[in-house]
Amino acid sequence: MSLNQQLRDQIDSYLKRHKHASLNSLAKKSGVGATTLRRIQSNSVKGAPSPHTVLNIMSALTNETNLSKLISMSEGEIGNYLNDAFSLYTQTVTEHSYKAELNNTLRDGLTYLIYKMSANRTGVSKLDIVEEFGKQGLKRLESLLSHGFVIREGDYFHATEKNFSVDYKIASEHLPDLVKCYRAEELHLDKNLFYTLSETISDEGIKKIKEIQKEAVEKIYQIFKSPYYEGENHYFTLNLCDTLTHSNDLGLIQ
The missing domain is CATH 1.10.10 (Arc Repressor Mutant, subunit A)
Structure with a gap:
């Protein structure tokens, strides 16, 4: 069963169990547009919904706000899809909520x-x-x-x-x-950092960069949560990467 088919079945099952529910009420509860839900239910979706669209829907259908639990209780393609998208959160000790x-x-x-x-x-x-x-x-x-x-x-x-x-x-x-919170004039305080890099590379190169950045995020998260480094600085980091050209896949629902 494909991701969209499984998602459609989950929505249909929810509506059957909750006689007073509708796609409009589900849209309000999940924060996902009613048009998107109708497209999923009518099986007229060309591409896969965005990970957060699936997350929003599943959270509303199950009333589960704990991210790790929600992913673990989702089976089949939905579970695989959410795990691939949010594996960083599921790998950390602290459980995230949505x-x-x-x-x-x-x-x-x-x-x-x-x-x-x-x-x-x-x-x-x-x-x-x-x-x-x-x-x-x-x-x-x-x-x-x-x-x-x-x-x-x-x-x-x-x-x-x-x-x-x-x-x-x-x-x-x-x-x-x-980004506006970044203060270039305070570079001498040795607390901030800024780099922007770009190059034409292969899909394999992109995969390698993502692996490096994910590893960096995991290590930063460990420092954030370690009592040893507790302090008074409200510190933030941004980890962002993408292509400068648009994807050819126009079927994504955002």
Whole structure:
């Protein structure tokens, strides 16, 4: 059974079990467009849905927010597809969670940055937020508090989901904001780093680069989670690679 066929069967089974559910309500619950769901259900999809589209759908169908558990309970092509896309998360000791409601809240760029800081080990103080983002930052913090996405512990604010995953489209939309956080004028402090490289290479070369970058991410993650390196710096890294030309596969649903 193909990925799309299995996904279609999962959706059909869900709708049969939940008599009051519809594709529209599933679209709202999953954050996946109703048009995309209809195309999957009618078997009119030419290519494979994006990994996060499949993740969103399966999370909504199973009510499972733990990323590792969701992947492990998904069988067949769906399980293989999710494991290939999110293997880095499943290989780490800490289990990541995915929640559609939080995902939608983090569509706002400033809210995303504040939540990202509150998800760090020590949380974030109101002073840090005011210094970096001013009154608008405080408004976003208050909104996160009122919705229960952030809690206060003493002088610091902590995300309720420290190890969270967001939709790749939302994360990519916030890349410019993260890049703006890079301060080239502070290079002398020996805390930041910036390289951009490009060349024409083969598919095998791309595979090798991805392996190197995945290994680097795993090692960085281990440093982030090690008590030995706990500190006060709200530090971030970006790991990004792609081709400068568009893919020939026009069948992907994003």
